[in-house]
Amino acid sequence: GQNIDQPTEMTATEGAIVQINCTYQTSGFNGLFWYQQHAGEAPTFLSYNVLDGLEEKGRFSSFLSRSKGYSYLLLKELQMKDSASYLCAVMDSNYQLIWGAGTKLIIKP
Amino acid sequence: TAGITQAPTSQILAAGRSMTLRCTQDMRHNAMYWYRQDLGLGLRLIHYSNTAGTTGKGEVPDGYSVSRANTDDFPLTLASAVPSQTSVYFCASSDGTGGYGYTFGSGTRLTVV
Numbered sequence: 356g357q358n359i360d361q362p363t364e365m366t367a368t369e370g371a372i373v374q375i376n377c378t379y380q381t382s383g384f385n386g387l388f389w390y391q392q393h394a395g396e397a398p399t400f401l402s403y404n405v406l407d408g409l410e411e412k413g414r415f416s417s418f419l420s421r422s423k424g425y426s427y428l429l430l431k432e433l434q435m436k437d438s439a440s441y442l443c444a445v446m447d448s449n450y451q452l453i454w455g456a457g458t459k460l461i462i463k464p
Numbered sequence: 465t466a467g468i469t470q471a472p473t474s475q476i477l478a479a480g481r482s483m484t485l486r487c488t489q490d491m492r493h494n495a496m497y498w499y500r501q502d503l504g505l506g507l508r509l510i511h512y513s514n515t516a517g518t519t520g521k522g523e524v525p526d527g528y529s530v531s532r533a534n535t536d537d538f539p540l541t542l543a544s545a546v547p548s549q550t551s552v553y554f555c556a557s558s559d560g561t562g563g564y565g566y567t568f569g570s571g572t573r574l575t576v577v
Contacts, residue, residue: 363504388565397554397568398507442506444565450495450558452566456506 357381359455361443366461367433375428375441375458383448389417389428390442392457398442402428430460438462467491470555470569477545477576485540485572487555495558496538497522497566498530500551507554513538545576 358380367373379387386405390398404410404419404426416429428441443455471486489496498510509522513532527549529541538557542549552573556566 390565397570398566399568400565403565446565451497451509451512454507456504 357445357447357453359443359445359453361441361455361458363456364459364461366463367430369433369435369462369464371433372429372431373433373460375430375443375460377426377428377443377455379424379426379443379445379453379455381445381447381453384421385446385448385450387417387419387426388444388446388452389415389426390444392440392442394439401441433462435462435464468555468557468567468569470553470572472572473570474573475575477542477574479546479576480544483542483545483574485542485553485555485574487538487540487569488536489538489555489557489567490536491557491559491567492535493557493559493567494535496532497556497558498528498538498540499554499556500524500549501554501571502551510540510553545574547576550574550576 361377389401391401392398402417409418414431419426440457440459442457444452468489494515497512499507508524510528511530513519516535519530552571554571555569558566
């Protein structure tokens, strides 16, 4: 079967760095996505990795290792507005997204 | 602004009644999707359409039907609502080639009482 695993909840301090991990097992692989979802809102696109390595975009970076079925999202210089759920999703061989349940990130002052 | 429009934003529906959730996109995306999102369960695919005129079942299709008469519209119908269909429903679309992921509508919060 297809499976995406990520921690349910994480807590971090404003100004710090946090890493959210995601492991996956899917039928085929056409890329891994990270989305951010604030409470009561729709998910919004953060990053896309299809090749191994690190993709950096401002305060956010995403890493992929296809051989390990592993990705992480790294958030630097945390701000209160980063409090949200972060969803890991893998695009399978049919170009459909398989979703993890999301990681709720709580930022404390 | 290009994107996806969902209506209504929220609705309280009596059990046994029918309802259609509307979804319209103006990006000319081929693929469209309906998800429900429940606390602790993440996004679950209800139905999808890879192109106009075709539809497919997702992970949780029972109790729901869809149609895709044209590229822009992808309505979701609940024929006879039950309380377990209380959820937040998101419509999404993609160009079907990966890379850009999905674009989501703002969601419909449905309560079945």
